[in-house]
Amino acid sequence: MTKIAVGSDVEAYCTKCRMVLAHSVIAMQGAKPRRVRCNTCSGEHNYRATKPVAKAPPKKAEKAAKSTTKKTRQSWEEVMQEASARPHKKYSMSGSFGEGDWIEHATFGLGCVQSFIPPNKITVRFADSVRMLVCNRT
Numbered sequence: 648m649t650k651i652a653v654g655s656d657v658e659a660y661c662t663k664c665r666m667v668l669a670h671s672v673i674a675m676q677g678a679k680p681r682r683v684r685c686n687t688c689s690g691e692h693n694y695r696a697t698k699p700v701a702k703a704p705p706k707k708a709e710k711a712a713k714s715t716t717k718k719t720r721q722s723w724e725e726v727m728q729e730a731s732a733r734p735h736k737k738y739s740m741s742g743s744f745g746e747g748d749w750i751e752h753a754t755f756g757l758g759c760v761q762s763f764i765p766p767n768k769i770t771v772r773f774a775d776s777v778r779m780l781v782c783n784r785t
């Protein structure tokens with residue numbers, strides 16, 4: 648192992664070139680380089696052996712996205728809970744429903760009517776998906 652001193656060439660991460668390149672040591676701190684000059688861009692900066700682990704921002708974004716998804720699901724569950732406490736109609740093909748009505752479907756469970764499509768269809772948001780159902784059937 649060669650001894651590093653001022654003037655030595657070392658591999659360091661260049662903050663300007665944004666890659667590990669050959670640098671000349673211009674200041675030492677104990678046995679380690681403190682400041683280096685990039686041989687490529689001639690920029691002087693503190694010695695950094697490797698590329699800084701800059702995974703924090705994407706990780707943070709991912710976490711934020713996750714919590715947003717969770718929040719949406721939670722709020723939907725909350726809405727469901729609220730709705731189940733309120734009166735709601737039992738779904739049947741002969742029933743008549745309007746936007747904002749809460750219905751209970753024998754198979755899909757509780758859902759909220761999103762829209763009425765004349766003359767006899769409704770789209771209903773259930774916990775897992777939005778479904779189109781028939782109504783007003785005589």
Ligand SMILES: [Zn+2]
Binds near residue numbers: 663664685688690
């Ligand atoms: Zn550089």
